[in-house]
Amino acid sequence: MPTRMSTLFLRTLRDDPSDAEVPSHKLLIRAGYVRRVAPGIYSWLPMGLAVLARVEKIVREEMVGIGAQEVHFPALIPREIFEATGRWADYGDGLFRLRDRKQNDYLLAPTHEELFTLLVKGELNSYKDYPLSLFQIQTKYRDEARPRAGILRGREFIMKDSYSFDLTDEGLAASYQAHRDAYERIFTRLGFDYRIVFAVSGAMGGSASEEFLAPTPVGEDTFVQCTDCDYAANTEAVEIAGPTPLDPADYANLPAAVVLDTPGTPTIATLVDRLNDGTLADLGGRAFSAADTLKNVVLRTKAPGAAEWELLVIGVPGDRDVDLKRVSGQLEPTEVEQAEPADLAKQPGLVKGYIGPQVLSELKVRYLVDPLVAEGTAWVTGANEVDRQAAFVVRGRDFTPDGEIGAVEIREGDRCARCGSPLQIARGIELGHVFQLGRKYADVFGLTALGPEGKPVTVTMGSYGVGVTRAVAALAEQTLDDRGLCWPRAVAPFDVHVVPAHKNDEALFAEAERIAAGLEAAGATVLLDDRKTSPGVKFADSELLGVPTIVIVGRGLADGLVELRDRKSGERREIPVASAIEEILAEIS
Ligand code: ATP
Ligand code: MG
Numbered sequence: 001m002p003t004r005m006s007t008l009f010l011r012t013l014r015d016d017p018s019d020a021e022v023p024s025h026k027l028l029i030r031a032g033y034v035r036r037v038a039p040g041i042y043s044w045l046p047m048g049l050a051v052l053a054r055v056e057k058i059v060r061e062e063m064v065g066i067g068a069q070e071v072h073f074p075a076l077i078p079r080e081i082f083e084a085t086g087r088w089a090d091y092g093d094g095l096f097r098l099r100d101r102k103q104n105d106y107l108l109a110p111t112h113e114e115l116f117t118l119l120v121k122g123e124l125n126s127y128k129d130y131p132l133s134l135f136q137i138q139t140k141y142r143d144e145a146r147p148r149a150g151i152l153r154g155r156e157f158i159m160k161d162s163y164s165f166d167l168t169d170e171g172l173a174a175s176y177q178a179h180r181d182a183y184e185r186i187f188t189r190l191g192f193d194y195r196i197v198f199a200v201s202g203a204m205g206g207s208a209s210e211e212f213l214a215p216t217p218v219g220e221d222t223f224v225q226c227t228d229c230d231y232a233a234n235t236e237a238v239e240i241a242g243p244t245p246l247d248p249a250d251y252a253n254l255p256a257a258v259v260l261d262t263p264g265t266p267t268i269a270t271l272v273d274r275l276n277d278g279t280l281a282d283l284g285g286r287a288f289s290a291a292d293t294l295k296n297v298v299l300r301t302k303a304p305g306a307a308e309w310e311l312l313v314i315g316v317p318g319d320r321d322v323d324l325k326r327v328s329g330q331l332e333p334t335e336v337e338q339a340e341p342a343d344l345a346k347q348p349g350l351v352k353g354y355i356g357p358q359v360l361s362e363l364k365v366r367y368l369v370d371p372l373v374a375e376g377t378a379w380v381t382g383a384n385e386v387d388r389q390a391a392f393v394v395r396g397r398d399f400t401p402d403g404e405i406g407a408v409e410i411r412e413g414d415r416c417a418r419c420g421s422p423l424q425i426a427r428g429i430e431l432g433h434v435f436q437l438g439r440k441y442a443d444v445f446g447l448t449a450l451g452p453e454g455k456p457v458t459v460t461m462g463s464y465g466v467g468v469t470r471a472v473a474a475l476a477e478q479t480l481d482d483r484g485l486c487w488p489r490a491v492a493p494f495d496v497h498v499v500p501a502h503k504n505d506e507a508l509f510a511e512a513e514r515i516a517a518g519l520e521a522a523g524a525t526v527l528l529d530d531r532k533t534s535p536g537v538k539f540a541d542s543e544l545l546g547v548p549t550i551v552i553v554g555r556g557l558a559d560g561l562v563e564l565r566d567r568k569s570g571e572r573r574e575i576p577v578a579s580a581i582e583e584i585l586a587e588i589s
Contacts, residue, residue: 001517001520002498002513002516002517002519002520002526002527002528003494003525003526003527003528004528004530005527005528005529005530005531005541006530006531006532008046008047008527009045009046010032010045010046010047011032012030012031012032012541012544012545013029013030013032014030015030016029016030017029017030017036019036020150021148021149022148022149022150022152022218022477023218023477023480024150024151024152024218024473024474024476024477024480025149025150025151025152025473027476027480027484027485027544027546028048028150028151028472028473028476028485029150030484030544031047031484031485031544031545031546032045032047032048033045033047033048033051033485033493034048034150034151036150038155039147039155040144040147040153040154040155040156041154041155041156042150042151042154042156047493047545048472048493050493050494051472051487051491051492051493052158052468052469052472054490054491054492054493055190055468055471055472055475055491056137056158056160056468058186058189058190058490058491059137059160059186059466059468059471060137060160062182062183062185062186062189063133063135063160063162063182065182065185066133066178066179066181066182067133067178068133068134068135068162069132069133069134069135070134070135070136070137071119071134071135071136072136072138073109073112073115073116073119073136073138074109075108075109075138075139075140075141076106076107076108076109077106077107077108077109077114077115078104078105078106079097079104079105079106079107081114081115081118082095082107082114084114084444084445085113085114085441085444086304086305087114088105088107090304090333091110093143093145094110094142094143094144094145095107095108095110095142095143096108096141096142096143096155108141109140109141110140110141110142111140111159111161111465112136112138112161113163113437113441113463114441114445116134116161116163116441116461117163117441117442117444117445117447117461118445119134120132120134120165120447120459121445121446121447124449125449125450126449126450127167127449127450127451127452127457129449130165130166130167130171130449130459131164131165131166131167131171131174131175132164132165133162133163133164133165133175133178133179134162134163134165135160135161135162135163135464136160136161136162137158137159137160137468138158138159138161139156139157139158139159140156140157140158140159141155141156142155142157143155149218149220149473150473151469151470151472151473152220152429152470152473152474152477153220153470154469154470157467157468157469157470158467158468158469159465159466159467159468160465160466160468161463161464161465161466162179162463162464162465163437163461163462163463163464164176164178164179164461164462164464165447165459165460165461166459166460166461166462167449167451167457167459167460168460169460171460172207172436172438172460172461172462173208173436175462176208176434176435176436176462179434179462179464180196180210180434183212183432183434183464183466184196186432186466187212187431187432189490190471190475190488190490190491191475191479191488191489191490191491192214192431192471192474192475192478193214193215193478194212194213194214194215194431195212195213195215195223195225195232195428196210196211196212196213196232197210197211197213197223197225197232197233197234197237197428198210198232198233198234198237198238199211199233199234199236199237199433199435200234200236200237200329200330200332207435207436207437207438208434208435208436209237209433209434209435209436210433210434210435211234211430211432211433212430212431212432212433212434213234213428213429213430213431214428214429214431214474214475214477214478215426215427215428216427216428216429216474216477216478217427218427218429218477219427219428219429219430220427220429220430221234221427221428221429221430222234222235222425222426222427222428223235223238223425223426223427223428224238224410224414224423224424224425224426225423225424225426226416226418226419226421226422226423226424227421227422227423227424228416228419228421229416229418229419229421231416231417231418231419235323235325235326235410235425236325236326236328236329236330237329237330238326238406238410238423239371239406239417240371240372240406240408240410240414240415240416240417240423241414241415241416241417241420242370242371242372242374243372243374243377244374245374245375245376246374246375246376246377246396247375247376248376248396248397250376251376251378251394251396251397254378254392254394254397255282255284255392256392257358257390257391257392257393257394257398258282258390258391258392259383259388259389259390260280260383260388260389260390260391261387261388262274262275262280262387262388262389263387264387265353265387265389266352266353266354267353268290268293268295268318268319269290271293271318271380271389272288272289272290272292272293272318274389275288275292275380276288282391283391288380289319290317290318290319291317291318291319292317292318292379292380293317293318293319293379293380293381294315294316294317294318294356294357294373294379294380294381294393295315295316295317295318295320295381296313296314296315296355296356296357296367296381296382297313297314297315297316297322298311298312298313298338298339298343298344298350298355299311299312299313299314299322299324299327299336299337299338299339300312300336300337300338300339300340300343301331301334301335301336302334302335303333303334304333304334309343310366311339311343311344311347311350311365311366312336312365312366312367312368313350313355313357313360313365313366313367313368314327314367314368314369314370314405314407315357315367315368315369315370315373315381315401316369316370316372316373316407316408317370317372317373317408320370320372320408320409321408321409322407322408322409323407323408323409323410324336324337324338326406326407326409326410327405327407330405330406331405347363347365349362349363349365349384350363350365350384351382351384351385351386353382353386354382354383354384354385354386354387354388354389355381355382355384356381356382356383356384356389356390356393356399357369357381357393357398357399357401358383358384358390358393358398358399359384360399361399361400361402366402367399367401367402368401368402368403368404368405368407369395369401369404369405369407370404370405370406370407370408371404371406372408373395373401374395375395375396376394376395376396377394377395378391378392378393378394379391379393379394379395380393381393410423410425411425412424412425429470429474429477430467430470431466431467431470431471431474432464432465432466432467433463433464433465434462434463434464435462435463435464436460436462436463437460437461437462437463438460438461439458439459439460439461440461441461442458442459442460442461443458447459472491475487475488475491476546479546479568480546481568483543483544484543484544484545484546485544485545485546486546486548486567486568487546487547487548488548489548489588492546492547492548493525493527493545493547494525494526494527494547495519495524495525495526495547495548495549495588496516496519496524496525496526496527496547496549496550496551496584496588497526497527497529497542497545497547497549497550497551498512498515498516498519498526498527498528498529498550498551498553499512499529499535499538499539499542499550499551499552499553500512500529500530500538500553500554501535501538501539501552501553501554501555502535502554503532503533503534503535504532507557508553508554508557509530511553511557511562511577512528512529512530512551512553513528513530515551515553515562515577515580515581515584516528518581519581519584519585522581522585524584524585524588527545527547529541529542535554539552542567543567546567547567548566548567548568548588549564549565549566549567549584549587549588550564550565550566550567551563551564551565551580551584552564552565556574557577560576560577560578561574561575561576561577562574562575562577562580563575564583564584564587
């Protein structure tokens, strides 16, 4: 039976909702796919639910295809479970918290690592039980700070999350690869244009972490891609090519560091002006730019469980800013922020506007530099006294940082660390994330398996997520046009939209019914516009709703013809009504 628009629970809107910013959001509301209940909280109506169900089905098939088994956890979870991993506190305002009648604390789960780990611990104990992958498709709750963009960033949303459980690092690598391959199949089948980008895995460190992004200007994630090779990374994880580090022999002949009298030069701009005003001796008469100066930015960090903030100074070329997000991504779960005046007051050796790295190790202040500040490079930087700067300060000779960290804000045109070609900055929506979690949760909960010799082995885990509701909105975003939604066949709410182009012409309606019934009988899903409204309204709705193939039963019927429209290309052709069903089936297969 075709779905009849005369009785379908659907009302399309002519105007954009006032609170919608993103095109897909506007259209999903206007086309009656979803309705807003509160910020970041939505109801799914029949059209939306049809798309969601098809997305879920594809995700489920591919998970089952790699041998993952489906489970389903509650969203409502007692506090104690999240206390064990410290996340009751760590999650901060992002967590929805509530109490039961006995005043016990609960939360609505933002993610389910704890429950997966505990479930497996409760059921399995032998090495013979591994490897194992489990998944669920379930509702998550996160009190997102800016639930903009509608379904793209909900406070309630559906995620497919899976976890792999292995006994060895090689096993984890294989499980990770299987998931990664499955994700490629999922996003290809869904019809996405997507990129796989490197992401950082924070302090769990070293292990693989990649995101699947849908490039679109409305995406909230910034990523960087090479214009030549296939390197792509999110801005936290990106590595750029810098100068080649030198050996001490290579920079032995650089002039010795000198201290310069430079009153009133606490900023890079004032310093560069002074360097170029011709009054400073010993600088070799060259012109200086901000890129010749070394800027030292004072941050503060707090490791999980630490009582106090600690100072961290980061050195970058003076024409660059420190990207705090990039730095925190790499230092996670340690917190990072700009240092407060109070933090600086505790360390009088740091002279604001005149900080140089020459004294930092003596002051026992941790110092990291961006790789652009390579071994053997010479800089103009602070002399650690008010109104004084130093020139020819060489890394490796005059200061030795505690390490390197990719810290500069990436610019269009920075060079690819792999091939040296210029990098490009783009925006995207995060569709999914695969990463090697390692033994973090297994350690906390004591998830071990008895090995063949009877010794316990700690299990190592992988974590894999797909935003299922987000995928619906992201697909809408990537495929829509100025006339409305425009679904790829694999997820469209219906295969065919049949429209009798008249208010009430019985012959047209009867023929439309016949075609719709024939298509349904052959296994296609059909939306039939049997409403007694004008063709103009019906056409506009058919474009707004975005079913990929539209069949117009109109005036041509008198000559034995109906019109076949391709929603995406706009292409139209007349086909004989006698063979219409076969031709339409061929078109959609
Ligand atoms: P984001 O950076 O966009 O907040 P995340 O890194 O917090 O995402 P994960 O915890 O890795 O996301 O969750 C796995 C997947 O769930 C994400 O790749 C994304 O597709 C989806 N997702 C995360 N947060 C939301 C949300 N608020 N609304 C809809 N989908 C979401
Ligand atoms: Mg998030």
